[in-house]
Amino acid sequence: MSPTDTPESIRTAHLSHEASVKSIGTLYYIGAVMLIIGAIALPFDPKRGIAHPWLIATLLILLGVVYFKLGQWFRALQPKARTPGTILAAFGLLGFPLGTLINAYVLYLIHSAKGKVVFSEEYQAVVAATPGIKYKTSLLVWIFIGLLIFFVLAAILAALFAKK
Secondary structure (H helix, E strand, O other), X not given: OOOOOOHHHHHHHHHHHHHHHHHHHHHHHHHHHHHHHHHHHHHHOHHHOOOOHHXXXXXXXXXXXXXHHHHXXXXXXXXXXXXXXXXXXXXXXXXXXXXXXXXXXXXXXXXXXXXXXHOOHHXXXXXXXXXXXXXXXXXXXXXXXXXXXXXHHHHHHHHHHOOO
């Protein structure tokens, strides 16, 4: 950002990257919900033979809370999201092939030149000065999100109502 740039030009130049960073927060929200659902479902499955289900459930809930908080930080573009986000994305690289691709992209979003700007204090002032500038999500993306939610819910319901 140069001193001659206006808040509007800075925001417009970084808006797509900002939206992508905020989408990381949404992914962490989804992860938090899935961890908490997993924690609730875990102790009530006697066929699993888990030695300490309450301990594991407690750890999953705590991790879900951490994911939720990290999601908030990413959605608010808070700089403190960068370090834990980097650590979790580095571990996520091990989830070959899809986890590797997603987490490599997360690392790019956090550490690229635009990522550094989006997480800066100066950019927070730019966002505050330009409340009327909003990212417009395309119809195709909304359709994809709707289909993704449908298939995830269908998989959860199929697992819940499957005959054992």
